[in-house]
Amino acid sequence: MRILTASDRALLVEAADLDEAMRLNLAWDGMPGVIERIPGARTVLVKFDPLRTSAEALAAVLSATEVDAEHVPHTREVTVPVRYNGEDLAEAAALLGVSSEELVARHLAAEWQVAFSGFAPGFGYVVSNDPLFDMPRRASPRTRVPAGSVALAGQFTGVYPRESPGGWQLIGQTDAVMWDIDRDPPALLSPGTRVRFSVAPREAVVAHFAMDAPGRDMPPHASGLVGKSGVEVVRTSMQLLVQDVGRPGHAALGVSASGAADRMAMRDANRTVGNTSGAAVLESVGGAKLRFHGDGVAAVTGAKGELTLTDGAGLARTVSHGAPFATVEGDELRLGHPSHGLRYVIGMRGGVEAASALGSRSSDTLAGLGPAALSAGDVLAVGDAGTSAVDPVASTRTLPAPGDNVELEITLGPRDDWFTASALDNLLTQEWEVTPRSDRVGIRLHGDVPLERATAGELPSEGAVTGAIQVPADGQPVLFLADHPLTGGYPIIGALTDRCLDLAAQLPPGVRIRFRIEEGIS
Secondary structure (H helix, E strand, O other), X not given: OEEEEEEOOEEEEEOOOHHHHHHHHHHOOOOOOEEEEEEOOOEEEEEEOOOOOOHHHHHHHHHOOOOOOOOOOOOOEXXXXXXXXXXXXXXXXXXXXXXXXXXXXXXXXXXXXXXXXXXXXXXXXXXEOOOOXXXXXOOXXXXXXXXXXXXXXXXXXXXXXXXXXXXXXEEEEOOOOOEOOOOOOOEOOOOOOEEEEEEOOOOOOOOOOOOOOOOOOEOOOOOOOOOOOEEEEEEOOOEEEEEOOOOOOOHHHOOOOOOOXXXXXXXXXHHHHOEOOOOOEEEEEOOEEEEEEOOEEEEEEEEEOOEEEXXXXXXXXXXXXXXXXXXXXXXXXXXXXXXXXXXXXXXXXXXXXXXXXXXXXXOEOOOOEOEOOOOOOOEEEEOOOEOOOOOOOOOOOOOOOOOOEEEEEEEEOOOHHHEOHHHHHHHHHOOEEEEEEEOOOEEEEEOOOOOOEOOOOOOOOEEOOOOEEEOOOOOOOEEEOOOOOOEEXXXXXXXXXXHHHHHHOOOOOOOEEEEEEOOOOO
């Protein structure tokens, strides 16, 4: 067992193999101070509460574990019909040294079982008894992989539950529904499930296992306010979402915590209008226009830009950033394009009401959980989360503008030893530009000198934290944000400290980053 720093609030435990990783994960169920565990192909990522334990104390307890738990039991069997027409099929076969026909035949004949979940809700890592399947990932991940894509990476087969980025080799397509939040269990390919792949007929197919309606993004709250106060979207931004504290604790389902990208801005907005700290807010990338219905109190935090409130008679006044302001029927709030930062947070006394998924109103853009992105004409009611007096928060935060330089604190690891000494030096000494190819999943960075690996080959899929700096084969890092995949197979060279995550969420394209190290466990 080897214990590595994954961040200032997580350790990565490296096991001998998949079986030992699964047994360690079971053995650590309920361990004091541990918030969540994410098993991987031969690792377990252990997130901890620094107020209840330290990295050093936890590492000592983990290393003393006697593994005597059973392996993931066989729970049920499902059949997944596949059309073997993936665009990487021929290339994948060539990489394995067989014909396309042999790859398909052996994929159909192998005995498969789901070892663990990750990446996204409903994404099961399915392992077989055929040693043929040891597949390298793509050098650079695709930005869009269609839902239902059947793919290979490492020793695993996986099926993408919905359209998402991904670096696996695509060999086919299925119409089987991988994730349905109204099904028990929601994931078709849940840990322990035995899987048989079959050749799908030409017509549309569904899995042999009984299916309900497919999971999908949930619409916002019904437009009828029925006497409640509310907010209407007049003009949307680049992205306008409902967010709250997220849904931690569901990693076993392949569900990440998600939640507000800038947690500080959410807390400040809720405190300013007198809400409970976890009340739902709106998160806007760029400018937008909102119309208020009924009487209320609102506040705008996070990104800074021109804020204008116009009443029903057309009289406009400027609204101060971070200050509470009263709203009446017909008032319209215009959020100008941010001059500093990226994401506005709009809090309303009572909190935004929206459909809940797994106990959270947060919109997870990668997983497709929670309310869908808001569009012009959407109306949401305001709830009853306003429980205390309005309490303006004096914010002293300085957020960057495009072209500014920002320093972010990181811990190295867990896979810094996969990179050359010059790569580690370049990580810390050169500037990294935030590119426009960034979202709530991650910030794609660009540096003049890509990060060079010292270790060739593929890294078996393992857990990743928010703030992880993952490095694909092209050497240009991706900095994971709130909606990142739970697991991945590109090495993570370091991770932001927790106190830098909110600032990272406010980095607009064009900002230049320098990293500096906070020491972790060696």
